[in-house]
Amino acid sequence: MKLHIAVALAGMAFTGIALAGPTEDLARTCNACHGVNGVSVGPSMPSIGGLPEAHLKNVMLQWKTDERYSATMGRHFKGYTEAELSALATYYSKLPYVPTVQKADDKIMAKGKEATDRCETCHGATGGEPDDAETPKLNGQWAQYLELELMKYRNDAVKMPHKKMRNNAKKLADEDVAAVAEFYAAQPK
Amino acid sequence: MSFNRRDFIKTVASTSVIVPLAACAAPSGGKSGSGKARLVVVGGGFGGATAAKYLKMMDAGLDVTLVERNKQFVSCPLSNEVISGHGKYEGLLAGYDGLMKRGVNVVFDDATAVDPASKSVKLKSGTSLKYDFLVLSPGIDFNYAGIEGYSEALANTTHPHAYKAGPQTLALKKQLEGMKDGQTFVITVPPGPFRCPPGPYERASQVANYFKHHGMNKSKVIIADANDSFSKKGLFEQAWKRHYPGMIEWVAGAAGGKVVKFDAKTNTASSDFNDYKGDVVNIIPPHHAGMIAKSTGLTNDKGWCSVDMLTMESTVHKDIYVVGDSTVHGELPVYGAPKSAHMANTQAKVAVGAIIAKINGVPAPEPFFVNTCYSIAETDWGFSVVHIYRAKEGKLVYDTKAGGISPVNMADESALKMQRKLESEYCIGWFKNIMADAFA
Incomplete structure (x- = not known):
């Protein structure tokens, strides 16, 4: 356990973007859309640094094989090998998760809290403590991105895996979708 | 997945072998062979700014100078949306403070000449800068003589x-805003390769969008094209049919679309076969690599810079790396790298990796080039093209199994609408991130 931390620190000390060469070279190209160290500054693009490794790996491989609908990423990932995607998932999961806290007014927060009742079992009360390694963190993620993802889960015409997520997303009332996104986006942890 | 002591040592050892420069850049005072290397970057657009930033990020010990004419950068991506009133001009701007904070020495001057023999760049102010490696990202300049009667x-x-x-950009916006219903907006497209391959067609869409939302349904856009096809053609034509039926007419080169002459007095652009008279005539003149690339002797007979496909080093002069719109990179016209902001960004990163490897006497890392290019045809109606290029047996190869354009048709209408909505929003997110990736 101590060694784990030592390795992480040894990596961090170099430049902040660390570890193996080829993966870092690949990851540098991701910065154009997802930000340096996977911290996005564009509200429709998710921050990806510090998300759980298993979650990242799942989603990336599903896009590559079209098991999961994507508007753009599937076309990218068909150009990467499975090994490269796995290495990228590992690389990004080791970076710190940097929430971008977006304030929302009390009314929206109250509405969001109520509507996220059904999300809590898997994502935790604030989205910061997911139940398992395959579930993404949501706290401080970009609200617009979350809303767009929910739109995908709520549309039966495209292929989205994870039945439970699909069902719960569809149970949300139309007018609650934005509030759910804004509620998680406002959470620091 | 637990580490033992030997693994730990191996990891640290291999890390420091693979990323020696990063190690050198650590504040512990480690000496870098690259510490004294002088890097000059000419041109502070998407290519040059990204190169300057990543040189510093990957080896803080490097002495990096960026030469740029203007104190403020104005982005071409999303400028068509400013013309139509969907975007703000201020949103296109970036300054160079972010790069300065990273330790890049930013010089606001005009680079007038490069001397590859003495490895120096001459500036308009009279001084000259010595370099060990030069990154040239001059973008494009226009060949006004290509259209008789048109001029700077x-x-x-x-x-x-x-x-x-x-x-x-603002001048053209003003002209559009001055138009009346029933009037015609002509766009002339030069022979490829030109910067932003879908740019003229996105512009046509945005102009039609303005007409549609300002009660000008009798107005028309005519695209007189020197070429016989265009980027994302199926996607644009679908969007035009859905959103602007009968409003946009495209004339292929073979059908007389190649404009060679312009008469400003009568506002008429002419090909060898047709005359295009407009109330607004937007001539996009042919272009070539930025003048400094030409005067340095880096351009080929077609006016573009040939580069080593895997490192972006000029094939003419050693230690000069050319990135962005001024290069010809890959097999044109089908599988060549498009002249886009994203391509310039990815080329800059590859050039930086190759330069740092060279300074340290190690082989250049395997290059990876990626392009994502979004166009917005109407509110909530965006689409993209993706390109992925990799090195195979020493050559740059376009990956035909990956990339490509957004689906034109989808089985379900709600899925299609969602696809277009998603990409119109991703376009804006992409823009914010790529601006930050270059300038912050």
Whole structure:
């Protein structure tokens, strides 16, 4: 356990973007859309640094094989090998998760809290403590991105895996979708 | 997945072998062979700014100078949306403070000449900068002589091309806003390769969008094209049919679309076969690599810079790396790298990796080039093209199994609408991130 931390620190000390060469070279190209160290500054693009490794790996491989609908990423990932995607998932999961806290007014927060009742079992009360390694963190993620993802889960015409997520997303009332996104986006942890 | 002590040592050892420069850049005072290397970057657009930033990020010990003419950068991506009123001009701007904070020495001057023999760059102010490695990212310049009767003077006054974003973007916007219902907007497209392959067609969409939302349904856009096909053609044509039926007419080169002459007095652009008279005529003149690339002797007979496909080093002069719109990179016209902001960004990163490897006497890392290019045809109606290029047996190869354009048709209408909505939003997110990736 101590060694784990030592390795992480040894990596961090170099430049902040660390570890193996080829993966870092690949990851540098991701910065154009997802930000340096996977911290996005564009509200429709998710921050990806510090998300759980298993979650990242799942989603990336599903896009590559079209098991999961994507508007753009599937076309990218068909150009990467499975090994490269796995290495990228590992690389990004080791970076710190940097929430971008977006304030929302009390009314929206109250509405969001109520509507996220059904999300809590898997994502935790604030989205910061997911139940398992395959579930993404949501706290401080970009609200617009979350809303767009929910739109995908709520549309039966495209292929989205994870039945439970699909069902719960569809149970949300139309007018609650934005509030759910804004509620998680406002959470620091 | 637990580490033992030996693994730990191996990891640390291999890390420091693979990323020696990063290690050198650590504040512990480790000496870097690259510490004294002088890097000069000419041109602070998407390519040059990204190169300057990543040189510093990957080896803080490098001495990096960026030479740029303007104190403020104006982005071409999203400038068509400014013309139509969907975006704000201020949103296109970036300064160079972010790069300065990273330790890049930013010099606001005009680079007038490069001497590859003495490895120096001459500036308009009289000083010159010595370099060990030069990154040239001069973008494009226009060949006004390519359209008889058109000129730089016209472009700067009555007939903006607006194909370099800036005051001309606002001038063209003003002309559009002055139009009346029933009037015609003509766009002329030069022979490829030109910067932003879908740019003219996105512009046509945005102009039609303005007409549609300002009660000008009898107005028309005519695209007189020197070429016989265009980027994302199926996607644009679908969007035009859905959103602007009968409003946009495209004339292929083979059908007489190649404009060679312009008469400013009658506002008529002419090919060898047809005349295109417009109330607004937007001439996009042919272009070539930025002048400094030409005067340095880096351009080929077609006016573009040939580069080593895997490192972006000029094939003419050693230690000069050329990135962005001024290069010809890959097999044109089908599988060549498009002249886009994203391509410039990815080329800059590859050049930086190759330069740092060279300084340290190690082989250049395997290059990876990626392009994502979004166009917005109407509110909530965006689409993209993705390109992925990799090195195979020493050559740059376009990956035909990956990439490509957004689906034109989808089985379900709600899925299609969602796809277009998603990409119109991703376009804006992409823009914010790529601006930050270059300038912050």
